[in-house]
Amino acid sequence: MKYPEQNREITISSGDVRHRGDVVIGNTVIEFQHSPISSAHFQERTNFYLNAGYKVIWLFDFTSEYLENKIDFNGDHFVWIKPKSTFRDVTCAKENVDIFFQLSSDDVECIIRVNNISSKGFEVFKGSKPYSIGNWGELHRSMTCGCYHCGTVFLSNDICDWIGLDGRNADNATAICPFCGVNAVIPESPSYPLKKDFLEYLKTYCSKSPVQTEL
Numbered sequence: 001m002k003y004p005e006q007n008r009e010i011t012i013s014s015g016d017v018r019h020r021g022d023v024v025i026g027n028t029v030i031e032f033q034h035s036p037i038s039s040a041h042f043q044e045r046t047n048f049y050l051n052a053g054y055k056v057i058w059l060f061d062f063t064s065e066y067l068e069n070k071i072d073f074n075g076d077h078f079v080w081i082k083p084k085s086t087f088r089d090v091t092c093a094k095e096n097v098d099i100f101f102q103l104s105s106d107d108v109e110c111i112i113r114v115n116n117i118s119s120k121g122f123e124v125f126k127g128s129k130p131y132s133i134g135n136w137g138e139l140h141r142s143m144t145c146g147c148y149h150c151g152t153v154f155l156s157n158d159i160c161d162w163i164g165l166d167g168r169n170a171d172n173a174t175a176i177c178p179f180c181g182v183n184a185v186i187p188e189s190p191s192y193p194l195k196k197d198f199l200e201y202l203k204t205y206c207s208k209s210p211v212q213t214e215l
């Protein structure tokens with residue numbers, strides 16, 4: 001993983017308990033979960049970081065589940081074919097916790113921000129859209145944005161090219177990065193750091209290059 005050494009594997013203490021955050025930038029902890037994790041463990045970790053005064057970003061790698069059709073999209077939300085115990089007790093979104101899933105394939109953008117997760121399924125955050133696809137509205141509400149393909153942070157106003165802007169659903173247009181020409185632009189969010197490090201990580205985390213999607 002290409003990530004600045006000083007941000008990796010940082011020990012955080014709260015009372016007698018210590019945990020090592022995968023990546024810590026400022027007061028945000030990013031946990032990368034490639035292997036299965038129990039519900040208790042997931043809850044405990046999350047609460048620990050929150051109580052210690054950190055924001056938490058979880059990135060779960062569900063690439064193989066997606067490729068093996070263990071995740072189904074029913075037109076409105078995603079369903080786990082086999083219920084996932086990890087999310088059994090997640091009742092609602094918590095403030096200062098963002099959860100992203102990687103569902104990499106040829107026709108789905110690699111990282112989506114998810115919401116309303118349970119053992120049965122999950123929704124894509126804000127109107128069921130992959131994060132770097134169909135982001136016209138979000139980018140127009142956000143002053144700055146970043147490209148995780150080339151790592152540039154820039155003003156949303158600098159975006160000139162969009163995929164699907166001429167179509168019927170211009171609101172679902174997808175931004176093209178003015179610096180590298182790839183549709184890997186994500187809007188600024190108050191809850192995660194739009195910094196070069198984070199963008200760089202997103203790029204490394206996606207095993208495949210962002211997909212040029214026809215909308």
Ligand SMILES: [Zn+2]
Nearest residue numbers: 147150177180
């Ligand atoms: Zn770019």
